[in-house]
Amino acid sequence: MDAYVALEGGHVVEARGRVPGSTRGELVFTTAYTGYEESLTDPSYEEQVLTFSYPLIGNYGVREDRFESDRVHPNAVVARELTDEVVEWLDEEDTPAVDHLDTRDLVTDIREGGAMKCGIAVGEDVTEQDALDELDACKGMSEHTEIGEQVSVDEPEHHEGAEGGVDASVTLIDCGAKGSIVDSLNERGADVDVLPHDASVEDVESYDTDVLFISNGPGDPANFEATIELVDHFAGEVPLAGICLGQQIVAEALGGTTEKMDFGHRGVNQPVMDVRTNQVVMTTQNHGYTVDEPGETLEVTQFNVNDDTPEGLDNDELDIITRQYHPEANPGPNDSLDFFDDVLAMTDSAATQTTVTADD
Numbered sequence: 001m002d003a004y005v006a007l008e009g010g011h012v013v014e015a016r017g018r019v020p021g022s023t024r025g026e027l028v029f030t031t032a033y034t035g036y037e038e039s040l041t042d043p044s045y046e047e048q049v050l051t052f053s054y055p056l057i058g059n060y061g062v063r064e065d066r067f068e069s070d071r072v073h074p075n076a077v078v079a080r081e082l083t084d085e086v087v088e089w090l091d092e093e094d095t096p097a098v099d100h101l102d103t104r105d106l107v108t109d110i111r112e113g114g115a116m117k118c119g120i121a122v123g124e125d126v127t128e129q130d131a132l133d134e135l136d137a138c139k140g141m142s143e144h145t146e147i148g149e150q151v152s153v154d155e156p157e158h159h160e161g162a163e164g165g166v167d168a169s170v171t172l173i174d175c176g177a178k179g180s181i182v183d184s185l186n187e188r189g190a191d192v193d194v195l196p197h198d199a200s201v202e203d204v205e206s207y208d209t210d211v212l213f214i215s216n217g218p219g220d221p222a223n224f225e226a227t228i229e230l231v232d233h234f235a236g237e238v239p240l241a242g243i244c245l246g247q248q249i250v251a252e253a254l255g256g257t258t259e260k261m262d263f264g265h266r267g268v269n270q271p272v273m274d275v276r277t278n279q280v281v282m283t284t285q286n287h288g289y290t291v292d293e294p295g296e297t298l299e300v301t302q303f304n305v306n307d308d309t310p311e312g313l314d315n316d317e318l319d320i321i322t323r324q325y326h327p328e329a330n331p332g333p334n335d336s337l338d339f340f341d342d343v344l345a346m347t348d349s350a351a352t353q354t355t356v357t358a359d360d
């Protein structure tokens with residue numbers, strides 16, 4: 001099968017076609033060496049084309065219990081070598097895939113030129129021009145203004161917490177949540193109500209919310225206007241938590257700003273320094289935007305050792321805690337799982353705060 005990958009600027013790379021189809025998206029890379037099932041089902045990769053820099057992908061098969069959602073999210077997959085088992089899965093999912101190209105070159109291009117638009121054409125009779133046509137039609141990430149709609153639940157879902165743990169109710173705003181975030185909260189005893197990304201203040205008020213939690217998700221945080229409004233409304237009234245896109249949305253809502261990074265952070269060994277404990281943890285990451293200015297309300301409590309970008313934002317008085325990386329791991333290290341304990345620890349002070357508001 002022929003395969004062509006057209007990069008922003010018009011350079012076309014030839015590859016071996018594994019799964020046929022034509023598509024486009026933002027070309028990004030992850031350096032994770034395991035965890036392809038988790039990455040490929042992570043909704044934050046929606047509208048992107050995922051390149052694996054690790055040369056062999058699929059060597060331990062495909063198991064559904066490792067999926068982070070019910071489908072593959074990247075529009076296409078690029079690797080040096082894909083196993084037949086992964087190819088079969090991607091074929092079932094209608095996700096075009098290519099291999100046998102020099103991914104070292106491609107990753108170098110992305111590191112130098114930044115995450116870029118790309119077009120992909122795979123099939124018996126495809127041409128370079130087909131890939132270039134896809135590239136022409138490719139939108140930038142921030143132009144996907146309805147991306148929340150593509151990944152969020154349509155109707156609320158309830159996930160019961162384990163017996164004997166923390167007695168708390170978390171309202172999770174689903175901007176494209178990974179399943180492991182719900183699992184991490186359920187395992188600690190918390191019930192989780194998952195609401196659509198555009199839930200209103202009234203929707204949230206109809207739940208018994210001890211913590212309002214903003215999930216990870218794809219695209220530009222500025223396109224999640226309804227969620228930004230929710231955070232603006234509930235900050236100080238209920239404890240707030242956020243992961244990845246969630247951190248960016250919380251920052252946007254509370255006077256901070258976000259910006260697009262050159263090629264982002266995607267991998268499972270990103271070092272993060274905690275300024276309070278003076279300790280470094282290894283983290284899993286998958287983001288192309290970052291908080292630029294945190295604003296007056298939020299304090300940067302953790303930063304990336306490689307490039308100083310904010311990795312953790314807190315406001316102890318208002319009970320707000322967010323992380324840019326993925327404490328739930330999957331894939332990657334479990335060093336920061338205690339984030340979920342810290343989030344649920346805020347529920348004690350929640351009672352006091354709600355009473356104060358009610359008395360006012």
Ligand SMILES: NC(=O)CC[C@H](N)C(=O)O
Nearest residue numbers: 216217219244245288289
């Ligand atoms: N994993 C995420 O939540 C990603 C957040 C956002 N879409 C970004 O690229 O920065």
